[in-house]
Amino acid sequence: MTLLALHQVELQLGSSTDLYQNLNLQINAGECHCISGATGCGKTTLLQLMAMPNQFNYQGEITHSPELIIGMIMQDPHVQLVRETIGAEVAFGLENLSVPALDMLPLVEQALAKVGLAFPLNTPVTHLSLGQKYRLMLAAQLVFEPNLMLIDEPWAQLDNQGITELCKVLTDLLETGVSVVIVEHNTAPFTDMIDFQWQLTSGALFCSTRSPQASHDFADKISRHSASLCLDDKMSVNMMQQKNVDAAAQSNCLLTLSDVTIRYANQIATLHISETVSLHAGDIVGLFGENGCGKTSLFNQIVGVSDEYKGQISLLGKTPKLGLFGANLGFLMQRPSRQLFEMTVQQELEFSLKRFGLPLANATEILTQLNLLPLASHSPHKLSYGQQHLVALASVLCIKPKILLLDDPFAGLDNHYFPLVINALKHFAENGGAIIFSSHRPILSSLLSKCWLIEQQQLTEHCVLKRVS
Amino acid sequence: MIHLKSTKRDKYTLTNLVPEKSALNNAILRSKQKLILCSAAIAFSIVLSMSAFLVLQQHLGYLLLINACLLVHAWFCQAKLAPLIKLFIFQSLVTIGLYVLLYGQDRLFEAVIVVTRIILVMLPSWWLASTQSSHQISQVLSLLLPTKWAFVVTTSIKVLPFIGQEARDIYHIQCLRGARITPKALMNPINWYELVKCVLFPLLIQLLSLSKHIAHSANQRHFDKSSTHTHWPLN
Structure with a gap:
């Protein structure tokens, strides 16, 4: 049975650009479709068009089966949550369908059971990790028994555990006849369940003919080592410390964290760094840990945004304080599109250069390096998520700081922009800059000098054995 | 984030989530009681807010006392007072500053009353x-x-902490980018425009984006399908 069909769909973005041209897609019951495509090609918009065609001025034909019930999970579950407790969140759809109050209880608990969230119904949503919030959002869709689930880029948001749990739920759904459409750069974790793989290119969908091996290419690029491989790469912390002492004598130590304990805002969980860890000029350090383990919190302490810690943090020989380090410190926060405010991409990069009295030519240099020069005169607010991400990264890189802190910098990047970012970071480190980047899964071990791994609220430093390419 | 109990699906039992029937009835009863209290609290806060404008100057002291009690109550309910106090200090400085700038020190007392x-x-x-x-x-x-x-009203209230966090994040990142918006820099009114441009403007964009996403999320969960809505029984 065909649930949804798009026939010769055309959609214009703004006044001139054609986002889709003659786009065709047919989704039948029980099928799993995966759509990939370059950053900014319109994957997310395609999901929204499928779910809410009335909100778009499109041409062509979009057919919804009378039985079609759509559930949709967007990239960031935070912006979809409307209630304070998990029970109320899942029940929101039922409230809107005027389901009697007492009838909601079994439906809500069944939906939560399907996604494996066995928490009391009055658990505050704020107490859940990102992965748990994602599953909560899934339960909030499953409660009204959709027969088509639309999912937008889960791999970038969830850690490995979250992806495993999501795959399990989706496999169960497919077995019960529910259709699934996933929009994703990295299709590798979903290979087993995908029936049709599509590439969105030049506004049309093309059936992807990539072999299973090829489908792992992107994953292999970004996630060269799995978690277990990374653990194999560990050396003992004591050995690492000795190495650091020697290295400190030889090279410029930019950052040291000694016996640090970080309190979270709710003062329940903490992150401990029992031993001394350090960062030297030219280092690239990966900070890895699951969703909610405290990576962002650690960055906030290092840059001086927060001082909820005990112990010693020394950045460029000083205790961190906001604004103390000027152009010596660059920080890219999560969802970096939030920092964009200028009218053009060029102006966005020149803002920091002007404030720090640096040459404006740096902006053009970085834009060229990241292949963003064609966008220089564009408004940053009209760019796609991935493009905005790159512009924000470029605005930090162009000041050429001594230390660069990147909070989840690869989220949402496709395999076109990804190598450009890697090259830019390599170039930065080769010129004496030090980088710490975070991710919720161990990635890019071939690029790293060492990795800081957070497990069970404890940060430990590990050597990474580089693969010979 | 706190780590809650195991989420293994095979360990799931219904009793983990939904209380026993008698406990459930008690929970629903408590929810109803809370709802009545909430109704009273809404009425009380509306009356109290209106009184702030309507009450005579000599009676403002009584209102201050009642509001002080509300502050203590909120503090006991683990509400964060620091952001509120900062907001009041900022608002007081701006209002009193403008009064002094426009009317001189003669009308300082009037400015304090307005701020209050x-x-x-x-x-x-x-x-x-x-x-x-x-x-x-x-x-x-x-x-x-x-x-x-x-x-709309309740979602706006719910996202207030999120907006506060977004504002803080954007402020911090722009400080790190060299924006002249540190407390010291903001002593100079010339830099106020920079605060508007690189903090309030991106914040506004974020809010518009957030409202669009919440609207999509609500509509996609059948929000506009029915004119009558029921309510989740457990609060």
Whole structure:
């Protein structure tokens, strides 16, 4: 049975650009479709068009089966949550369908059971990790028994555990006849369940003919080592410390964290760094840990945004304080599109250069390096998520700081922009800059000098054995 | 984030989530009681806010006393007072500063009264948002307002902490980018425009984006399908 069909769909973005041209897609019951495509090609918009065609001025034909019930999970579950407790969140759809109050209880608990969230119904949503919030959002869709689930880029948001749990739920759904459409750069974790793989290119969908091996290419690029491989790469912390002492004598130590304990805002969980860890000029350090383990919190302490810690943090020989380090410190926060405010991409990069009295030519240099020069005169607010991400990264890189802190910098990047970012970071480190980047899964071990791994609220430093390419 | 119990699906039992029937009835009864309290709290805060404008100057002391009690109550309910105090200090400095700039020191007392009244208008709403759940407020408001309006009001209250966090994040990152918006830099009014440009403008964009996403999320979960809505029984 065909649930949804798009026939010769055309959609214009703004006044001139054609986002889709003659786009065709047919989704039948029980099928799993995966759509990939370059950053900014319109994957997310395609999901929204499928779910809410009335909100778009499109041409062509979009057919919804009378039985079609759509559930949709967007990239960031935070912006979809409307209630304070998990029970109320899942029940929101039922409230809107005027389901009697007492009838909601079994439906809500069944939906939560399907996604494996066995928490009391009055658990505050704020107490859940990102992965748990994602599953909560899934339960909030499953409660009204959709027969088509639309999912937008889960791999970038969830850690490995979250992806495993999501795959399990989706496999169960497919077995019960529910259709699934996933929009994703990295299709590798979903290979087993995908029936049709599509590439969105030049506004049309093309059936992807990539072999299973090829489908792992992107994953292999970004996630060269799995978690277990990374653990194999560990050396003992004591050995690492000795190495650091020697290295400190030889090279410029930019950052040291000694016996640090970080309190979270709710003062329940903490992150401990029992031993001394350090960062030297030219280092690239990966900070890895699951969703909610405290990576962002650690960055906030290092840059001086927060001082909820005990112990010693020394950045460029000083205790961190906001604004103390000027152009010596660059920080890219999560969802970096939030920092964009200028009218053009060029102006966005020149803002920091002007404030720090640096040459404006740096902006053009970085834009060229990241292949963003064609966008220089564009408004940053009209760019796609991935493009905005790159512009924000470029605005930090162009000041050429001594230390660069990147909070989840690869989220949402496709395999076109990804190598450009890697090259830019390599170039930065080769010129004496030090980088710490975070991710919720161990990635890019071939690029790293060492990795800081957070497990069970404890940060430990590990050597990474580089693969010979 | 706290780590809750195991989420293994095979260990799931119904009793983990939903209490026993008698306990359930008690929970529903408590929810109803809370709802009545919430209704009273809404009425009380509206009256109190209106009084801040209407009450005579010599009676402002009584209002201050009542509002001080609300502050203590919110503090006991683990509400964060620091952001509110910072907001009041900032608002007081701006208002009194403008009065002094426009009228000189003669009307300083008048400026203090105006500031006090503004604070007394805002404080009951903050107390309400801090001590009552948005779901309960939504339930009460839906009795008085169309469902869409009730949803808009309560969602706005719910996202206030999120907006505060976004504002803080954007402020911090722009400081790190060299923006002249540190407290010291903001002593110079010339730099106020920079605060508007690189903090408030991106914040506004974020809010527009957030409202669009929430609207999509609500519509996609059948929000506009029915004119009558029921309510989740457990608060």
